[in-house]
Amino acid sequence: MTVMEQQGAYRPSPPPAWQPRTDPAPLLPDAEPHRVLGTGAAADADPDLLRRLYAQVVRGRRYNTQATALTKQGRLAVYPSSTGQEASEVAAALALEERDWLFPSYRDTLAVVARGVDPVETLTLLRGDWHTGYDPHTHRVAPLSTPLATQLPHAVGLAHAARLKGDDVVALAMVGDGGTSEGDFHEALNFAAVWQAPVVFLVQNNGFAISVPLAKQTAAPSLAHKAVGYGMPGRLVDGNDAVAVHEVLSEAVRRARAGGGPTLVEAVTYRVEAHTNADDATRYREDDEVEAWRRHDPVQLLERELTARGLLDEEAIDAVRQDAEAMAADLRERMNQDPRLDPMDLFDHVYAEPTAQLREQRALLGTELAAEQDDQEGDPR
Amino acid sequence: MTTVAVKPATMAQALTRAMRDAMAADPAVHVMGEDVGTLGGVFRVTDGLAAEFGEDRCTDTPLAEAGILGAAVGMAMYGLRPVVEMQFDAFAYPAFEQLVSHVSRMRNRTRGRMPLPITVRVPYGGGIGGVEHHSDSSEAYYMATPGLHVVTPATVADAYGLLRQAIASDDPVVFLEPKRLYWSKDTWNADHPTEVEPIGRAVVRRPGTSATLITYGPSLPVCMEAAEAARAEGWDLEVVDLRSLVPFDDETVCASVRRTGRAVVVHESTGFGGPGGEIAARITERCFHHLEAPVLRVAGFDLPYPPPMLERHHLPGVDRVLDAVARLQWEAEN
Numbered sequence A: 001m002t003v004m005e006q007q008g009a010y011r012p013s014p015p016p017a018w019q020p021r022t023d024p025a026p027l028l029p030d031a032e033p034h035r036v037l038g039t040g041a042a043a044d045a046d047p048d049l050l051r052r053l054y055a056q057v058v059r060g061r062r063y064n065t066q067a068t069a070l071t072k073q074g075r076l077a078v079y080p081s082s083t084g085q086e087a088s089e090v091a092a093a094l095a096l097e098e099r100d101w102l103f104p105s106y107r108d109t110l111a112v113v114a115r116g117v118d119p120v121e122t123l124t125l126l127r128g129d130w131h132t133g134y135d136p137h138t139h140r141v142a143p144l145s146t147p148l149a150t151q152l153p154h155a156v157g158l159a160h161a162a163r164l165k166g167d168d169v170v171a172l173a174m175v176g177d178g179g180t181s182e183g184d185f186h187e188a189l190n191f192a193a194v195w196q197a198p199v200v201f202l203v204q205n206n207g208f209a210i211s212v213p214l215a216k217q218t219a220a221p222s223l224a225h226k227a228v229g230y231g232m233p234g235r236l237v238d239g240n241d242a243v244a245v246h247e248v249l250s251e252a253v254r255r256a257r258a259g260g261g262p263t264l265v266e267a268v269t270y271r272v273e274a275h276t277n278a279d280d281a282t283r284y285r286e287d288d289e290v291e292a293w294r295r296h297d298p299v300q301l302l303e304r305e306l307t308a309r310g311l312l313d314e315e316a317i318d319a320v321r322q323d324a325e326a327m328a329a330d331l332r333e334r335m336n337q338d339p340r341l342d343p344m345d346l347f348d349h350v351y352a353e354p355t356a357q358l359r360e361q362r363a364l365l366g367t368e369l370a371a372e373q374d375d376q377e378g379d380p381r
Numbered sequence B: 001m002t003t004v005a006v007k008p009a010t011m012a013q014a015l016t017r018a019m020r021d022a023m024a025a026d027p028a029v030h031v032m033g034e035d036v037g038t039l040g041g042v043f044r045v046t047d048g049l050a051a052e053f054g055e056d057r058c059t060d061t062p063l064a065e066a067g068i069l070g071a072a073v074g075m076a077m078y079g080l081r082p083v084v085e086m087q088f089d090a091f092a093y094p095a096f097e098q099l100v101s102h103v104s105r106m107r108n109r110t111r112g113r114m115p116l117p118i119t120v121r122v123p124y125g126g127g128i129g130g131v132e133h134h135s136d137s138s139e140a141y142y143m144a145t146p147g148l149h150v151v152t153p154a155t156v157a158d159a160y161g162l163l164r165q166a167i168a169s170d171d172p173v174v175f176l177e178p179k180r181l182y183w184s185k186d187t188w189n190a191d192h193p194t195e196v197e198p199i200g201r202a203v204v205r206r207p208g209t210s211a212t213l214i215t216y217g218p219s220l221p222v223c224m225e226a227a228e229a230a231r232a233e234g235w236d237l238e239v240v241d242l243r244s245l246v247p248f249d250d251e252t253v254c255a256s257v258r259r260t261g262r263a264v265v266v267h268e269s270t271g272f273g274g275p276g277g278e279i280a281a282r283i284t285e286r287c288f289h290h291l292e293a294p295v296l297r298v299a300g301f302d303l304p305y306p307p308p309m310l311e312r313h314h315l316p317g318v319d320r321v322l323d324a325v326a327r328l329q330w331e332a333e334n
């Protein structure tokens, strides 16, 4: 059924010369989330890809538990865990080529790390020693964005600029289900479609925006449906199925790179932990629901597939776990060292050239710090 | 003598009670925003309102600040009194378009025919270790927009009284809640909770004779502490709590400065183009002949709000206030 055939659909009476630019039917999202794991299609999945995804998903899980532990020890100001969402995080990074760009939101630390950014540098925002710890150019990862959906128009602009320059670069922009309600989300999608910009939007629908369930966020049949109105395809995928997410994203990336324009992908997943360590999830959801999703675990789904296909034995599982353990140990050790901070850095990057006012304020802080130092040295203790 | 029930309460509790009492008193009052319903807000300031008044009166909205405030405009046009919560200071920015283009000027655009009684509650300011975009002091933007009242309580009693007045106001009020004072406790006269000065009046929190500290919101406790510490130096500082930035109480401020002859304005917001500049200019214009030293400002540095590990260097603390006071003395003697 095409959109035009849907009952009650708005049917304008256009002037005779008017032609729809595209048949909207191909834009409609999948009726059910696309799945590979646990279906016949899984047999065709590339063993190498499966192993890579598995290793990254296991690392991702470990990263989440380690970062959460560091929060409890007061080493991080806050951590928004993506436990349960590792598959889409990791698939997002692996679907990109090196020259492509990633535009993450604050929850997407796993995608950032899987892209090659140092785990400690990824966490500086959440530790609170600096807003962005990494150089965005090194791995082509924009800063983790806290104001929701505001990074999406940036992704469109970058992708558009790359195309203007003749580069076949794709931008992948990540946003949560709640973020799709923001004006910036709509403006970004519209720009991308009008410009046919090589952008892929990945909505991780994890069920909640802090306490607000999806049903209070949107009345659309799915978030992927939102694509249709802008004139881009919408895809619906099981966000806990790393292979399916990778497949759908890779397709969308290929399409964008070939000049086919943007795609909106909705990965249906679940935020198993609370919004952040500061949130009490028992106030707005039942344990049963969480348990049901725990049973649809992205790590288990992959592990089952790999084991069934004989691609994974105890030894291989062990090796992957050890690699994740080593990453976690390194993260723990380095995060347990106090970051070396120079308060004078505050003034270094406000402008390319500090204003006279900032130079004055810098001098004031310098005097204060020197006095603090004197106090400490003069302290007989 | 009558006895009054004076009991301890937090600022957050007083704000909740203000909304509850306003909703009970007037069915036109509606609370809305992100997570204000089931969760009771991320700071729990709307806790219990949805349970008591139903989801139509305390509504979890879609996550869209421009939409929230824009919808509030329409609701107010139809006779409701929306109280909207912006989750954090920096997340109110998407709503700026509505605030500046419509909320602030609807009365003026319609020659008084369509006033908008909207209260925009914004938790603001730093000092709670929040990550990027969770600690902005945006009062200067609001102050620079004619048509808005800009109010910020620093005490538990004011939190209740000013919020009730804001909700009752026929004009839009940007109600800035100093989030680091949410959990500050005060003994509070729960029997006569509304008995505070009206919006637009400043209050002398501590009388003194040497100089006036002019402040508001999160910086009030800092100034009170500085005034205590200053006694050791032989300075007797007066502390004025503005409570309302728009309208501005020239009378109370100038009366104080004329008495003391010296003034320091203290706030977290950036100094350049910040509220202190306006305040200093007003004092100079009105009290020039009474001044024994230039009006000084102690403000946050002119930076995007720093990461939490460095915020203590940015926020004006007691020492920085006392240093300014010392400079006042010096200026006065030379």
Ligand SMILES: Cc1ncc(C[n+]2csc(CCOP(=O)(O)OP(=O)(O)O)c2C)c(N)n1
Binding pocket: A107, A146, A147, A148, A175, A176, A177, A178, A179, A180, A206, A208, A209, A210, A271, A275, B034, B063, B065, B087, B091, B094
């Ligand atoms: C513009 C803006 N408004 C409000 C917030 C506060 N906030 C932080 S996370 C969040 C919920 C986000 O939900 P969603 O987009 O579904 O992403 P998730 O956290 O589930 O990954 C809110 C309201 C914000 N960061 N930015």
